[in-house]
Amino acid sequence: MASHRASIIIDKDFQVGEVDKRIYGSFIEHLGRAVYGGIYEPDHPQADEQGFRTDVLELVKAIQVPIVRYPGGNFVSGYNWEDGVGPKEQRPRKLDLAWRTTETNQVGLNEFMDWCKKANAEAMMAVNLGTRGADEARNLLEYANYAGGSYWSDLRIQHGYTRPHNIKTxxxxxxxxxxxxxxxxxxxxxxxxxxxxxxVMRWTDPSVELVVCGSSSIYMNTYPEWEATVLDLTYDQVDYISLHTYYGNHKGDSANFLAQSLGMDSFIHTVVSICDYTQAKKRSKKKVNLSFDEWNVWYHSNNQDKKIEPWSIAPPQLEDVYNHEDALVVGCMLISLLKRADRVKMACLAQLVNVIAPIMTENGGAAWKQTIFYPYMHASLFGRGTVLVPLVKSDKYDCADYTDVPYVEAVAVHNEELGEVTIFAVNRHLEQAIPFEIDLRSFVKGQIIEHIVLESSDLKAANTAAEPNRVAPHNRGNAAVTDNGKIEAVLPKASWNVIRIHV
Known part of the structure; x- marks a missing residue:
């Protein structure tokens, strides 16, 4: 079997762009147990005075999630936001046609904003353009952001919220x-x-940032003409266009599964090209950026979800139990987002709790970290700063859907304020550890802070309530500075690596 090697060259003067912290956002939709039984469970032993689970809040804060999209998702296209405000005992129960469940409306806009404050997160609010339109959107914005003295803002004050929420996105x-x-x-x-x-939203609050919908999937027949048409009609009014993608190991082919982030790279490149074409066409000085506001691995729960009783309340929907190889794909997707930090300014791992999520809970019981929690947390904690152009050399392989897949996927982030460079790297090779050389070039000789590794002898190993730490990272990676000032490490087979360097 051939021996493989990989390397990365980085220079502090060759920059991709600044990381907008909102690239590490997430998503809470009124779907399954994301809200009820996820962030909100009044009867739970660790619920606070508002019914929010404090054990879940601590895990969310550990990731330092900067922004959370709400309330959907498919749910929003049939949602009347007025149902979720005011006295709880007066709120109606409604049939949610998007997910065929019953919505109790015990959590709505104001409760969610309270939760965001406790989670140290901003809100990315979605408006209903399915069954409603401009009038509903401007009323919601007035309710949320106008100080007082108008019908909708005074209604918010009547509901106990004297200060506006000031939602910007x-x-x-x-x-x-x-x-x-x-x-x-x-x-x-x-x-x-x-x-x-x-x-009308900008007339109501000129400070807002607006995200227009891109195609819901690259597999839609209208993609990418949809993006071109929509941007042509909205370019002067919006700031971002959205992208959504999910991956899964449907074929039981791990090598192919681990390569799927190459599709994400291509997706980003295509939408950036359409944005820039539209800018040129309109002779505009304005640049529209990307909001990758749904991304994740999603496939484990597909069969289970077909068995859910219609119109039940907060059933267990989309509850993927993630394994080790899923965490590696999530790591590769995070690297893809960082590699285009110049244009991807927001992103939302979909979702945050229970529903295709890094955090899982039992009703009335424990909360624990899924395997994908770790690369997401590491990127959020250590991936703040400037992304440097990653000159990566790696041997490659071909698989069912992709050719020339690098065994090692890597990116570097320079945090000048802390004097740190962090390398995120995934070894896709399923059988071999790969020696990895880091050439820091223009940086003064570095010192290793730590080399974190997420690895497992079993690609299908998962964390559960019974075994919450079966797959967890360690800091026993062997990255070290050599005599010539370079850094050498061995990336274990099928592993996620975080190499932090003081420079």
């Missing part, structure tokens, strides 16, 4: 090209509605 609907979406639309229909909605 807003999504103009969700996946509006999807036939599964309530009120789905053509690109022209959606583009006109989004443009008019954006207009």
């Amino acid at each position: 807003w999504c103009l609907g969700n996946e509006m090209d999807g036939p599964w979406q309530i009120g789905g639309k053509t690109a022209a229909e959606y583009g006109r509605l989004a443009s008019e909605t954006a207009k």
Whole structure:
């Protein structure tokens, strides 16, 4: 068997761009047990005075999640936000057609904003452009952000919130090209509605940032014409366009599964190109950036979800139990986002608790970290600063869906304030450890702070309530500075690595 090697050269003067901390965002939708039984469970032993689970809050704060998208997702396209405000005993129960469940509306806008404060996170609020439109959006914005003296702002004050929430980031609907979406639309229909909605929202609060819907999947027949049409109609009104993608090992082919982030790289490149073409076409000085506001591994729960009783309350939906190889794919996807930090300014791991999530809970019981929790947490904690151009050399392999897949995927982030460079690296090789050389070039000789490794002898190993630490990282990686000032490490087979260097 051939021996493989890999290397990375980085220089502090060759920069991709600054990391916007919102690239480490997440998502809470009124879906399954994300809200009820996830962040909110009033009868839980560790619930606070508002019914929020403090054990879940501690895990969320450990990741330092900067922004959370809410309340959907498919849910938002049939949601009347007014149902979720005011006295709880007066709130209606409604049938949620998106997920065929019953929504109790015991958590709504104000409760979610309270939770965000406790989680040290901002909100990315979505408006309903499925069954509703510009009028609902401007009323919601007035309720949330206007200080007082108008109907909707005074109603918020009447509900006990004297200060405005000052939500700055807003999504103009969700996946509006999807036939599964309530009120789905053509690109022209959606583009006109989004443009008019954006207009009145900016008139209400000129400080808001707006995200327009891109294609819900690269496999849609309309992709990428949808992006071109929608941006043509909304370019002057919006700041970001959204991207969504999920991956899964449907074929039982791990080598192919680990290569799927190459599709994410291509997706980002294509949408950036469309944004820049539209900018040139309009002779605009404004640059529209990307909000990758849904991304993750999602496939384990597909069969289980078909058995859910319709119209139940907070059933266990989309509860993927993640294994070690899933964590490696999530690590590769994080690297893909960082490699385009110049244009990907926001991203949301979908979702945060129970629903395809890094955090799992039992109703009335424990909360624990899934395998994907760790690369997400490491990137959020150590991936703040400037992404440096990663000149990576690695042997490659071919698989069912991709060719020239590098065995080692890597990126570097320089935090000048802390005097640190962090290398994130995934070894995709399923059988071999790979020697990895880091050439710091323009940096003064580095010192290793730590080399964190997430590895497992079993790709299918997962964390559960009974075994919450079966897959967990260690800091026994062997990265070391050599006599010539370079850094050498061995990346174990099928591993996620975080090499922190003081420079």
